[in-house]
Amino acid sequence: MRTVAEHQAIVAGLISAPASRRVPLADAAGRVLAEDLRAARPLPAFDNSAMDGYAVLAADIATAQASQPVPLPVAADIPAGRVDGPALKPGTAHRIMTGAPMPEGADTVVQLEATDGGTDTVTVLESRSPGTHVRRAGEDVEAGEVVLTAGTRLGPAQLGLLAALGEPEVSVVPPLKVLVLSTGSELVEPGKPLLHGQIHESNGVMLAVAIRQAGAEAEQFHFVADDVAEFHSALDSRLAQVDLVVTSGGVSAGAYEVVKDALTGQGIEFVKVAMQPGMPQGAGMFSGVPVVTLPGNPVSALVSFEVFLRPALRAAMGFGDAARPVVQAPLTESLQSPAGRRQFRRGFLDRVSGKVRPIGPPGSHFLRWLAASDCLIDLDEEITELAAGAPVPVWILD
Ligand code: AMP
Ligand code: MG
Numbered sequence: 001m002r003t004v005a006e007h008q009a010i011v012a013g014l015i016s017a018p019a020s021r022r023v024p025l026a027d028a029a030g031r032v033l034a035e036d037l038r039a040a041r042p043l044p045a046f047d048n049s050a051m052d053g054y055a056v057l058a059a060d061i062a063t064a065q066a067s068q069p070v071p072l073p074v075a076a077d078i079p080a081g082r083v084d085g086p087a088l089k090p091g092t093a094h095r096i097m098t099g100a101p102m103p104e105g106a107d108t109v110v111q112l113e114a115t116d117g118g119t120d121t122v123t124v125l126e127s128r129s130p131g132t133h134v135r136r137a138g139e140d141v142e143a144g145e146v147v148l149t150a151g152t153r154l155g156p157a158q159l160g161l162l163a164a165l166g167e168p169e170v171s172v173v174p175p176l177k178v179l180v181l182s183t184g185s186e187l188v189e190p191g192k193p194l195l196h197g198q199i200h201e202s203n204g205v206m207l208a209v210a211i212r213q214a215g216a217e218a219e220q221f222h223f224v225a226d227d228v229a230e231f232h233s234a235l236d237s238r239l240a241q242v243d244l245v246v247t248s249g250g251v252s253a254g255a256y257e258v259v260k261d262a263l264t265g266q267g268i269e270f271v272k273v274a275m276q277p278g279m280p281q282g283a284g285m286f287s288g289v290p291v292v293t294l295p296g297n298p299v300s301a302l303v304s305f306e307v308f309l310r311p312a313l314r315a316a317m318g319f320g321d322a323a324r325p326v327v328q329a330p331l332t333e334s335l336q337s338p339a340g341r342r343q344f345r346r347g348f349l350d351r352v353s354g355k356v357r358p359i360g361p362p363g364s365h366f367l368r369w370l371a372a373s374d375c376l377i378d379l380d381e382e383i384t385e386l387a388a389g390a391p392v393p394v395w396i397l398d
Contacts (some may be wrong), residue, residue, distance in 0.1 A: 001342075002271050002273045003381075004274065004275050006273075007273045007283070007308060010283050011292055011312045012311070012312040012315060012316075013225060014244075014312070015175060015244060015282070015290055015312045015315075015316045017242075017318065018173060018174050018175070018176055018243060018316070018366055020035070020171050020172065020174070020357065021034075021171070021174045021175055022035030022170065022171050022172075024167065024168065024169055025159045025167070025170060026159070028154045029155065030154065030155070030215065031173060031174070031317075032169070032170055032172060032173045032317060032318035033067055033148050033150055033154055033172060034148045034156070034173050034309065036148070036150050036191075037148040037357075038144055038145065038146055038147075039144065040142045040145045040166060041166060043139035043140040043141035043165065043263040044137055044140060045137060045371060046137050047101065047135065047136055047137050048100060048101050048134075049100050049133060050132065050133040050135050051098060051110065051111040051112070051212045052096075052097050052111065053096060053109050053111035053113075054072070054109065054110050054115060055088060055102055055106035055108070056072065056093045056094075056109075057088065057106060057108065058107055058108040058127075058195070060134070060269075060303055061108075061126075061128060063127065064124045065125070065126065065127065066125050069124060070123060071121050071123050071124075073091075073093070073096070073121050075092040076094040077094070077095045077358075078096045078097065078103065079097050079100055080097050082101070083101075087103055088103040088105035088106040090105070093122050096109060097124070102134055103194060107130040107131060107134070107135070108129070108134065109134045110391070111133060114128075114248070124309045126258070129172075148161070148350065150302050151318055152186060154172065155296065169365075173317050173318040174214060175217045175317065176217065176244055177217045177315060178217065178219070178242060178244045178245070178312060179238050179244070180207045180208045180218055180220045180246050180248075180255065181231075181235065181245060182202075182203045182207075182224075182248050183217070183223060183224050183226060183247060183248065183258050183296070184223065184249040184296060184318065185216055185225040185226045185249070185251040187199065187356055188200055189201060190393060193290075197230060201223050203248040203249070204248075206298065206301065207220075207294075208220040211305075212311065214309075215314060215317055216244075216317065217314050219242065221234060224258070225260065226256045226258040230260050231306075232258050232262055235262075239287055240277050240285075244289065244291075244313075245289060245290070246291075246309065247259050247285070247293045248294045248295070248296050249295070249296030250293075250296065251270060251280045251294070251295070252280045252295060253271075254354070255279070259282065259293045260293075261292070263282070266284075267284045268282050268284035268285075268286060268291055269283060269292065274340055275341055276298040276338060277303050277364040278295055278304040279300075280295050280297070281293065281295070281304065281308070292309055292331070297360060298367050298370065299363075299364040299366060305342045306397070308394065311324075313325050324395040324396055325396045326378070326393050326394065326395055326396070327356055327393075327394050328391045328392070328393060329390075329394045330354070330355050330388060330391050331355070331358065331377075331386060331387075331390050331392055333358065333388050334385070334386060334388050335358050335379075335384075335386055336382045336385050337379040337384055337385070339384050340381055342378070342380060342381050343362065344375075344376045344377065344379070345358050345376070346358070346372075346376065347359055347374075347375060347376065348358075348372065348373055348374055348375040356392065356394050358377060359372050360372070360373075373394055376394070376397065377393075377397060378392070378393040379392065
């Protein structure tokens, strides 16, 4: 049997990074920056006022104080956005607003509150040293400086910075396109009635949403019956449009294992992985496209996605946090685990006590317990028994 780590490496090795792409800033949210970004211009782009007030020469108001105010004629008005402001003549003031360009010849802004607010003549009540309340060109970002490095996750603040630097687009690692293909002749779409022996299909939406939450794009194909020809025609119809195919079902040891039957000897290797749930796995390249085949039991499918696919997808898309955060937490109760299998138990991490409670039995069909959990308890192959209070690694899910 293959170890979990071995199969993780094989799946990761199949999925390569998508080619970077330039997209409008708003479409880049949550993506990873594909290359270092140099500022094409400084920020601020010009010296400007940090206050509403008056641009002056510090020397002209050096003696100003409440008992000895200095009057200055107001020679110009400079709202933000004015592009043709005149130079300041010594012995005068320009009324200036926050963000407006400093007039040539002025070296200081005295804020409105330290004056009488006059419009023809202003009376300045306090002195200011040169440079006060002036935002200097380039004091935030110098032209040519690397402001964001490749691999940075782009959120509101990073995209705001790019917009301020005048960039309409940014080069990102785009999402991988993943085809989700569920298999099983027993499957019926939710909302449709069931005959005895049929079940509602649940892996499709589960995997598609998990893929999207991992930062990739998912296309949920309507599922296929356990029929090799039907499977191949579904796969062939979509293969050229996707970067990865994820199937569920049809890979275990029984008969009618459609995925196994269709893809054995076609570049996909079907193996047993020493884990629970999720022992039957498959992975490989089919017609140049990576294919990862997950087991059909819903718990196995989602746990397999967490263990093998999510980290591989995220690493390929450049996310620094490809793996789930792992914490050590003491168990609320004792538990048993099979020897020779790495077991992933569903758990609930109590944020107050810091303890983790195993949820539900280990069986792979217990969906409601999966839905009640918020973490996976990762039990090493050699562990067979743990007492209450024993610390265990816990993968924190979304
Ligand atoms: P298989 O791996 O195809 O043998 O399926 C194992 C178990 O998972 C069976 O009980 C299937 O009915 C169930 N199963 C397989 N695929 C799905 C699916 N897409 N949605 C819900 N249950 C499934
Ligand atoms: Mg099946």
